[in-house]
Amino acid sequence: MNIFKKKRSISMLSGSLALVTGFLATLAQAATVEISALFSPDPLNPHFNEFKNTTPSSGLCNTFPIFCRSRGLYSIRLGFEAQSQGPILANHADIRQGVMIKVPAEVRIIQVHSSTGQTADLEFSITAFSGSNRTRDVNELTGRPPGSNAYYTNNVLWNGMSWGFNAPAPCVLGAGMYPSNIDADYFxxxxxxxxxxxxxxxxxxxxLLRNASVSYLMTTPDPLKMESGIYRGSITYTVGPGMDFDFGDVLLPTDSSVTLNFTLDVQHTLKFQFPAGADRLALNPAGGWQQWINHGRRPEKLVANQDFKMWSSTPFSMKLQCEHAVGVHCGVKNPAGDIVAVETRVTLPEGLQDDAKRPVNRNPLSIVPSVFAPTYYVDNGRAALHFDVAREQVKHMIEEHSGSTYSGSVTIIWDSSITP
Structure with missing residues (x-):
């Protein structure tokens, strides 16, 4: 019996993205930021089935990488500024008449689409804001002598609540930042x-509000449930008084919106490795033909097994293509034209499940596709194909066609182009 294997490997698609922040000088313009993430299975960590954020870091997490890393946060510079349109009066009662910050902290759902029409949802939220307030020399503003300590003078200017070390509720101080005479940084x-x-x-x-950046939390979809390819989506936040990003009625931004473009790159692996000579198998009784030759004891069944190795991070289907079909199964045929069915089964490594979420142990295959999916990246896993001719078929072959040779080809087709 000849066995030929055919596989469809998933091509490795990659997207190269640079973080671009758009800065335009008029309120009617919009800033644009690119955010990217990649999934490629890691043999050293096969149970880690998550995207890796590949967005070039900018903004606050560049200044405080340990703080952000320990919280799973990333940051991006937004690409716009905000400047006062008039004086900010001392001890004003209305928060909107001074320097204020409101960001879209709630979770937003963003749908990403592949070129083949597949979709997935990711969750995105703003978790922190960072910027720098530039003014005239704070010693001049407060009437203190030139060269006075900037930290102390900033406390005097802001009623003992410097921006770098005191965050008013509901905001929370992320990290302390010392000011200069003209710039007050905060996180x-x-x-x-x-x-x-x-x-x-x-x-x-x-x-002038400078260097506006945000830290964000992005929860990406399960890549094992996505086809290989590039997925794109976007979200636009409005900027200005009463908008998503709101800095009050005195500070007006240089852009009216900021658009975040998301690119998820899914690079799956589907690979099979068969030993040399695996394209030809002989069906034999368990233990050989000696019981039949020496004692005339008819074999219970004829079997052949073929081990192979496999790698998979994506769902796939398996089906048969037969030289000699027997219903939905394949068969072998002798020169007289007699055909008997050969049952084809498969055992797959731990980490792969059938469509009922059960382990794959001698699951039957036919000309109808059977779908299997990984629960984690299967790396160099052991698998096997099993071929059986049942007892009644063996009886027919011996009693009706003793001495005859049966042969036939069974092609195993793997296909990763399926919808998970």
Whole structure:
């Protein structure tokens, strides 16, 4: 019996993305940021079935990498600024008349699409905001002598609540940041989509919000349930008074919106390795033909097994293509034209399941595709094909066609182009 194997390997698609922040000088323009993530199975960590964020880091997590890494956070610079359109008055009562920050902290669902029409959902939320407030020399603003300590003077300017070390509720201080005479850097966690603001103790004639960046949490879909390929999606946040990013009524941004473009690159592996000579198998009784030759004892069945190795991070189907079909199964045929059925079964490594989520142990194969899916990346797993001729078929062959040779080809077709 000849056995030929055919496989469809998944091509490795890759997308090269650079983080581009758009800065345009008019309010009607929009900033654009690229966010990318990659899934490629890792033989050293086969149970890690998650995307890796490949977005070039910019903004606050570049300054505080350990803080962000320990919390699974990433950051991006937004590409816009906000500047005051008039003076910020001392001790104002309305938070919107000063320097305030409100970010879209709630979770947003973004749908990504592949070129073949497959879709998946990811979750995205803003978790922190960072920026730098640039003013005239704070010693001039507060009337303190030139060269006075910048940290102390900033505390005086902001009623003892410097931006770098004090975050008003509901914001939470992320990390302490020392100011200079003209720049007050800050890093605030933003657990709610609510305004956080401060009122100065002295009038501020002009203030520029620079280096605006956010930290974000992105929950990506299960890559094992996605086809290989590039998935794209986007979300647009509005920027300005009363918008998603809101800095009050005095600070107006240079852009009216910021669009985040998402690219998920899924690079699956599907590979099979058969030993030399696996394309030809002989069906024999268990233990050989000696019981029949020496004692005339008819074999219970004829069997052949073929071991192979496999790698898989994607769902796939298996089906038969027969030289001699017997219903939905394949068969072998003798010169007289007599055909008997050969049952074909498969055993797959741990980590692969059938469509009922059961381990694959001698599952029957036919000309109708059977679908299997990984629960984690299967790396160099042991598998086997099993071929049996049943007892009644063996009886027919011996009693009706003794001495005859039966042969036939069974082609095993693997196909990864299926919808998980």
């Amino acid at each position: 605030w966690l933003t657990p709610q989509a609510a305004a956080c603001g401060k009122s100065p103790a002295f009038d501020i004639d002009h203030l």
